[in-house]
Amino acid sequence: MADLSVDTLLERLPKKDRHALARLLSFAAQGEHLPEILRALPPPAKPCRVVAFTGSGGVGKSSLVGRLIPVIRKAGSTVAVLACDPQSSVSGGALLGDRFRMGSAIDDGVFIRSLAAPGGHGAVAEHVDVMVRLLETFGFDVVLLETVGAGQGDVAVRDLADAVVLLLQPEAGDDIQWDKAGILELADVVVVHKADLPTAEQTAAQVRSALDLSMRTHTTPVLRVSSARSQGHAELWQTLAALPLRRVEAPPAAALLRWTQAWLTRRAATAEWQALAATWRALPEAELRRRLLALLGAGHE
Amino acid sequence: MSQSPPRVVLAKVGLDGHDRGIKVVARALRDAGLHVIYAGLWQTPEAVVRVVADEDAGWLGLSLLSGAHMTLVPRVLDLLRDAGLGHVGVLVGGIIPEDDIPPLMTLGVARVFGPGTSLDDIVAFVKEPREAAHG
Numbered sequence: 001m002a003d004l005s006v007d008t009l010l011e012r013l014p015k016k017d018r019h020a021l022a023r024l025l026s027f028a029a030q031g032e033h034l035p036e037i038l039r040a041l042p043p044p045a046k047p048c049r050v051v052a053f054t055g056s057g058g059v060g061k062s063s064l065v066g067r068l069i070p071v072i073r074k075a076g077s078t079v080a081v082l083a084c085d086p087q088s089s090v091s092g093g094a095l096l097g098d099r100f101r102m103g104s105a106i107d108d109g110v111f112i113r114s115l116a117a118p119g120g121h122g123a124v125a126e127h128v129d130v131m132v133r134l135l136e137t138f139g140f141d142v143v144l145l146e147t148v149g150a151g152q153g154d155v156a157v158r159d160l161a162d163a164v165v166l167l168l169q170p171e172a173g174d175d176i177q178w179d180k181a182g183i184l185e186l187a188d189v190v191v192v193h194k195a196d197l198p199t200a201e202q203t204a205a206q207v208r209s210a211l212d213l214s215m216r217t218h219t220t221p222v223l224r225v226s227s228a229r230s231q232g233h234a235e236l237w238q239t240l241a242a243l244p245l246r247r248v249e250a251p252p253a254a255a256l257l258r259w260t261q262a263w264l265t266r267r268a269a270t271a272e273w274q275a276l277a278a279t280w281r282a283l284p285e286a287e288l289r290r291r292l293l294a295l296l297g298a299g300h301e
Numbered sequence: 302m303s304q305s306p307p308r309v310v311l312a313k314v315g316l317d318g319h320d321r322g323i324k325v326v327a328r329a330l331r332d333a334g335l336h337v338i339y340a341g342l343w344q345t346p347e348a349v350v351r352v353v354a355d356e357d358a359g360w361l362g363l364s365l366l367s368g369a370h371m372t373l374v375p376r377v378l379d380l381l382r383d384a385g386l387g388h389v390g391v392l393v394g395g396i397i398p399e400d401d402i403p404p405l406m407t408l409g410v411a412r413v414f415g416p417g418t419s420l421d422d423i424v425a426f427v428k429e430p431r432e433a434a435h436g
Binding site: 019022025026029030091096106111113 | 344354
C-alpha cells in the first residue's frame with residue numbers, strides 16, 4: 001500500500017477507513033504531523049463518550065474493559081479502546097499486554113490500540129487527546145481509556161475523559177490507603193472489582209463511608225463488579241451511559257498549544273538558545289530583540 | 302521513518318496452548334527496546350491480521366508448535382497481503398522442521414527461528430533497518 005499523505009488519510013478517516021485510522025493514530029502516538037492533523041482534522045459528526053479507567057496495577061482494568069466491550073456492543077454502540085502500559089525508562093521497550101484480556105473476536109465495531117506510556121508523564125501515553133479526536137472523527141460512539149495504573153489520581157486524565165472510573169480491589173485490612181491519597185475525588189464512579197472475593201462487601205461499605213464524608217463525593221456511585229463471574233458490567237455501563245458528556249470541548253488550539261510548548265522546549269535546548277541565554281544581559285535591547293526573532297524564525301524585524 | 306520503537310505483535314496461531322517460549326521472547330524484545338503487543342493464544346489467522354492492522358505493527362511473530370505451520374502461515378501471509386500489509390515482517394518460531402524452512406521463506410516469511418535460537422539473534426534481526434518501511 002503506497003504511503004498516503006496526512007491530508008489524504010484525514011479525508012478518508014470519517015469515511016470509516018480503518019487503515020487511515022491506524023496510520024493517523026500512529027502519527028499521533030509518535031508526535032508526528034501533529035500541526036497538520038490538528039489543522040485539517042474534520043470535526044466529528046457526533047461526540048463520543050470517553051471513559052477512563054484508573055486504579056493500581058493488578059486491580060483488573062483490562063479484564064473489566066474486556067467484559068464491558070460486549071455490553072457496549074449489545075447496547076448498539078461502537079467502541080474503541082486505548083490501552084496504556086508502562087514504557088521502560090531503561091530500554092524504552094514495553095510489554096503491551098492489555099488487549100490480550102479483551103477477547104479476539106473480529107468485530108468492525110471494536111478497535112483496540114495498545115500504547116506505551118513513558119515514565120513520569122502521568123497515567124497515559126502522550127497525545128492521547130489527539131488520538132481520542134481521531135477516533136471520534138472516525139465515528140466511534142465510545143472510547144475507553146485504560147491508564148497505566150499508577151494508583152494515584154491523575155488530574156490530566158480527568159480532562160481527557162467524560163467520566164473517570166476508579167477501580168479498587170477488596171483489601172484484607174481496613175487500611176483505606178486510596179482515601180489518604182485523595183483519589184476518590186477524581187472518580188465519577190468507584191468500582192469495587194473482584195467482587196467475588198469475600199471482603200468485597202466490606203470494602204464497598206468503607207468506600208461508601210469515605211465518599212459520604214464530602215459534599216463533593218457523596219453522590220458518587222459505588223458498584224461491585226466481578227469480571228471473573230461476569231457480574232455487574234451491564235449495571236456499570238448503564239450508570240456510565242447516563243452521565244453527562246462533560247469533557248472539555250478543547251478546541252484544536254489547546255492541543256496546538258501543547259505542541260507549541262514541546263516545540264519551544266526542544267528549541268530552547270539548541271546551542272543558539274543556550275548562547276543567547278548566557279549573554280542576553282549584555283546585549284542592547286534592539287540586538288536582543290533581533291536575535292530572538294531570528295531564533296524564532298519570525299522573519300521580520 | 303520515526304525513531305519510535307518498532308511495534309511487534311506476538312501471537313500463537315492454532316490449537317497450541319504452550320506460552321512459555323513466546324513470553325520469554327516477548328520480554329527479550331521488550332528489554333531490547335521494542336513495543337511488544339501480545340495477542341495471545343489460540344488465535345485465528347484472521348484475528349492475528351486484524352491485530353497487526355489495528356496496532357499498525359511493523360512485525361508479526363508467529364509461534365507454532367502444533368505442526369500446522371504449512372497451512373496456518375500461508376493463510377496469515379495471504380491475509381496480510383489482502384489487507385495491504387505485505388510490508389509487515391513475518392517471523393515464525395517454534396518447532397519447524399528444517400525442510401519446511403525454504404518453502405516458508407519463499408512464501409514470504411522473513412525468518413524462521415527454530416527451537417534453540419538465541420534471543421540475541423531474534424532481537425538483532427528485528428532491529429536491523431529494513432527498506433520496506435512505511436510512514
